Amino acid sequence: MRTLHTVISLLLLVGIVGCGSSQPTSEQNGRPLTTIKVGIMPIPDCATVPAAEKEGYFAAEGLRVERVIVQGGGIAMPKLQSGELQFAIMNYVAAIQKEAVAPGTIKLVTDAYQAAPNAFVLMVPGDSPIRSVSELRGKRISVLTLNSVGTLTLEAALKVAGLTKDDVHISEMKVTDMGVAMDRGQIDAAWMTEPFITGYGLSGGRKLADMMDGQTEDLPIAGWATSDEFARANPGTVAAFQRAMLRAQADVASDRQLVTNLLPTYTKIDKNAASSITIGVFPLDLAPSRIQRVADLMREYDYISKKVDVTKLLVPPPPSSTPPSDSVLPSSPGPSQGGAP
Numbered sequence: 001m002r003t004l005h006t007v008i009s010l011l012l013l014v015g016i017v018g019c020g021s022s023q024p025t026s027e028q029n030g031r032p033l034t035t036i037k038v039g040i041m042p043i044p045d046c047a048t049v050p051a052a053e054k055e056g057y058f059a060a061e062g063l064r065v066e067r068v069i070v071q072g073g074g075i076a077m078p079k080l081q082s083g084e085l086q087f088a089i090m091n092y093v094a095a096i097q098k099e100a101v102a103p104g105t106i107k108l109v110t111d112a113y114q115a116a117p118n119a120f121v122l123m124v125p126g127d128s129p130i131r132s133v134s135e136l137r138g139k140r141i142s143v144l145t146l147n148s149v150g151t152l153t154l155e156a157a158l159k160v161a162g163l164t165k166d167d168v169h170i171s172e173m174k175v176t177d178m179g180v181a182m183d184r185g186q187i188d189a190a191w192m193t194e195p196f197i198t199g200y201g202l203s204g205g206r207k208l209a210d211m212m213d214g215q216t217e218d219l220p221i222a223g224w225a226t227s228d229e230f231a232r233a234n235p236g237t238v239a240a241f242q243r244a245m246l247r248a249q250a251d252v253a254s255d256r257q258l259v260t261n262l263l264p265t266y267t268k269i270d271k272n273a274a275s276s277i278t279i280g281v282f283p284l285d286l287a288p289s290r291i292q293r294v295a296d297l298m299r300e301y302d303y304i305s306k307k308v309d310v311t312k313l314l315v316p317p318p319p320s321s322t323p324p325s326d327s328v329l330p331s332s333p334g335p336s337q338g339g340a341p
Helices: 048-055 073-082 094-103 151-158 175-183 195-202 228-233 235-254 254-264 289-302
Strands: 022-028 032-040 063-069 087-091 106-114 120-124 140-143 171-172 188-191 206-211 220-227
Touching: 022 094, 022 195, 032 073, 032 235, 048 235, 048 254, 063 206, 063 235, 063 254, 073 087, 073 094, 073 106, 073 220, 087 094, 087 106, 094 106, 094 151, 094 220, 094 289, 106 228, 106 235, 120 151, 120 175, 140 151, 151 188, 151 289, 175 188, 175 195, 188 195, 195 206, 220 228, 220 235, 228 235, 235 254
Parallel strands: 032 063, 032 087, 140 171, 140 188
Antiparallel strands: 022 032, 087 220, 106 220, 120 188, 120 206
């Protein structure tokens, strides 16, 4: 499968105080704008939200967005259910786990991000004696959240190396703390995404393994979610959000420079680093066949106890004027991934 580099972004939309209704505020061309709160993370995956804001796509759809920073899908989930957020970035592992235990709780409304080579890697200190995944037996490894895409792809890599999750010690840690923890010897390796891969690489870190290889190559990573309650009560707002995001997704998918320019506005990465990081793919179609791969992989590694049909999770977006073939960028230029060999 061909993997190419692209980035998608997500920021938060300002919104409603109660469950299931949006609140009109201010006006655009005489029309009242509906304020929505959108949960985002300071990572490349979320570039689409600032892109949509920059181009006025939300306002054109009658929306006013307030960004809210969240640590991950697991943190965003209860905020969606309570109405504190109307939309949020959601990794597919978290969404599928929720569907397995509480069917019909949340809905995925647009795709966000898909893996590319070296966009999600296991990092170690530059002076670490560990040279392969097979040497991780008994070692301490941190991921952003447990029972997530991080642990799932780590388990797949361990399996290839003849190990299981029981052969290592996996802990949860903020990605901003991982580099310092490795340098102090508190952990031996960390599962990282950009821009932290590049940041730790520039400070001497080294890539141990690409987490999106073999069984996990081109793995769908995240989409934009809302609660089932909000989707049922506000179909017009959901469709408006989808249309705005699809336009912005097409923009970031076809213009790496746009992504490079946006990253410093909502992450701590500077312009120079933004031009060299590895970014993933921004799909334009919320394709069940791709997302089903994640559910099937989760069943194989006992993240869920039974098969989940992902079509029940999806709210298909309106037709896009940009064909899916335009949703990938050519490979990003030159510099090494995160300073790692």
